[in-house]
Amino acid sequence: MLSSTSTEGFVRWFRDSSPYIHAHRGKTFVVSFGGEAVADSGFPNAIHDFAMLNGLGVRLVLVHGIRPQIDARLRFHGIEARYHQGLRITDETALECVKEAAGTVRVEIEALLSQGLANSPMSGVRIRVASGNFVAAKPVGVRNGVDFQHTGEVRRIDVDGIRGALDRGDIVLLSAIGYSPTGEVFNLSAEQVATAAAIALRADKLVLLTEQDCNNGSDGKLIRQLTTGEAEALLKDEGALTSEELIPHLKAAVRACREGVQRAHLINRRIDGAVLLELFTRDGIGTLISRTPFETMRPAQVQDVTGVLDLIAPLEQAGILVPRSRERLETDIGDFVVIERDGLIIGCAALHVFKEERMGELACLALHNDYRGGKRGERLLEYLEAKARTLHAERLFVLTTQTSHWFRERGFEPATTDDLPKARRASYNAQRGSKVLIKPLKHPQG
Numbered sequence: 218m219l220s221s222t223s224t225e226g227f228v229r230w231f232r233d234s235s236p237y238i239h240a241h242r243g244k245t246f247v248v249s250f251g252g253e254a255v256a257d258s259g260f261p262n263a264i265h266d267f268a269m270l271n272g273l274g275v276r277l278v279l280v281h282g283i284r285p286q287i288d289a290r291l292r293f294h295g296i297e298a299r300y301h302q303g304l305r306i307t308d309e310t311a312l313e314c315v316k317e318a319a320g321t322v323r324v325e326i327e328a329l330l331s332q333g334l335a336n337s338p339m340s341g342v343r344i345r346v347a348s349g350n351f352v353a354a355k356p357v358g359v360r361n362g363v364d365f366q367h368t369g370e371v372r373r374i375d376v377d378g379i380r381g382a383l384d385r386g387d388i389v390l391l392s393a394i395g396y397s398p399t400g401e402v403f404n405l406s407a408e409q410v411a412t413a414a415a416i417a418l419r420a421d422k423l424v425l426l427t428e429q430d431c432n433n434g435s436d437g438k439l440i441r442q443l444t445t446g447e448a449e450a451l452l453k454d455e456g457a458l459t460s461e462e463l464i465p466h467l468k469a470a471v472r473a474c475r476e477g478v479q480r481a482h483l484i485n486r487r488i489d490g491a492v493l494l495e496l497f498t499r500d501g502i503g504t505l506i507s508r509t510p511f512e513t514m515r516p517a518q519v520q521d522v523t524g525v526l527d528l529i530a531p532l533e534q535a536g537i538l539v540p541r542s543r544e545r546l547e548t549d550i551g552d553f554v555v556i557e558r559d560g561l562i563i564g565c566a567a568l569h570v571f572k573e574e575r576m577g578e579l580a581c582l583a584l585h586n587d588y589r590g591g592k593r594g595e596r597l598l599e600y601l602e603a604k605a606r607t608l609h610a611e612r613l614f615v616l617t618t619q620t621s622h623w624f625r626e627r628g629f630e631p632a633t634t635d636d637l638p639k640a641r642r643a644s645y646n647a648q649r650g651s652k653v654l655i656k657p658l659k660h661p662q663g
């Protein structure tokens with residue numbers, strides 16, 4: 218039986234994950250991992266995590282590599298693997314090994330996704346896996362006089378085919394091989410297939426599982442987030458990363474983000490539960506790459522209603538904010554500004570304008586508990602003050618029970634309900650006894 222502390226811990230943990238569950242539902246994630254991950258004893262755990270993502274409504278495309286499995290087969294035949302500029306040369310014998318390795322690994326993954334034994338994490342789960350000829354390829358050809366033979370490049374992704382399978386709730390499994398209209402098979406790299414698939418599907422996330430953390434070469438510390446511009450600068454700088462292995466991953470992430478994928482994540486697959494930790498905890502455990510900055514402040518949209526409700530629910534329960542129904546929030550959402558961090562709403566505030574009295578009400582100012590003290594509250598206030606000025610408001614007021622000093626320190630003065638606009642006075646809740654504070658808004662001269 219759980220002790221009361223662990224019960225509380227569990228409930229808190231589950232509630233903390235709920236915004237991420239809402240945020241990820243219905244989104245398309247392409248996840249790639251090397252053949253090393255498949256050979257690892259911890260791989261069944263990763264499969265359970267993928268199954269759970271599928272269960273939570275994530276549209277999931279898995280892309281697996283087969284490099285170590287190909288090398289093992291070549292060794293078995295006494296043949297040395299041949300590479301030129303980091304790219305495998307796939308001759309006839311190597312191609313046989315590629316086909317064998319792709320077939321075997323694919324079957325192993327499908328078998329793991331088919332588990333459903335009682336007492337296992339996948340008990341009662343029925344997952345359909347769709348795999349097939351979704352990737353068209355063309356030969357790399359001859360470069361610098363070297364014929365790469367059956368090593369290929371992605372030519373096209375069968376977007377309709379993959380979307381159809383995802384619409385049915387299937388997990389799509391792609392191998393690092395492709396087929397040409399001439400009926401040939403080509404050996405591809407897993408990250409190339411994953412990047413091309415993520416771009417073609419306009420995926421929300423490209424998740425690249427790596428063999429190690431993406432650490433900064435100068436201080437050895439994990440790089441938590443990068444814009445594509447910052448990532449490109451790192452790629453130009455030799456020694457900026459602790460390992461060369463990360464370079465193709467980072468390049469893939471940059472390319473995907475530049476071509477429309479919302480976010481790319483580099484995650485060390487050796488950490489148990491790595492994908493869950495990255496996707497369902499506040500700051501994750503990997504490196505996030507995005508085209509726009511990780512955190513933005515912007516006017517709210519109807520799609521933000523759920524995120525705002527999740528954010529303010531604990532403050533409403535604590536009596537700090539007045540409860541708002543979903544319907545009311547949907548009606549008022551145009552008055553809101555939000556701070557979005559990696560797809561999550563972590564801050565919000567609203568401005569309601571009373572034209573006749575030339576006054577604005579600052580309402581529903583809230584920051585997620587984990588992000589307080591970073592001047593975000595102040596930035597929301599400044600943003601709405603500027604907006605109020607453009608809407609010709611001359612004074613800004615706020616009704617507050619527990620935060621009056623925060624406002625006093627930012628230029629608000631105590632006032633009374635008589636100073637409120639007529640309509641607001643009528644709806645003032647005397648029982649709540651909120652303090653009224655008003656700030657005059659300076660307008661530029663002239």
Ligand SMILES: CC(C)(COP(=O)(O)OP(=O)(O)OC[C@H]1O[C@@H](n2cnc3c(N)ncnc32)[C@H](O)[C@@H]1OP(=O)(O)O)[C@@H](O)C(=O)NCCC(=O)NCCS
Nearest residue numbers: 582583584589590591592593594595616617619620622623
């Ligand atoms: C008030 C709030 C929006 C401030 O956001 P924030 O991003 O942390 O704000 P800033 O970083 O700009 O300011 C932080 C400062 O405000 C202080 N502060 C926070 N809450 C305060 C309160 N209720 N009363 C007085 N000061 C407060 C902090 O102690 C900190 O001061 P310090 O740096 O001197 O220690 C945030 O704390 C919050 O969401 N609170 C709960 C909701 C709320 O009270 N909303 C207002 C409803 S009217």
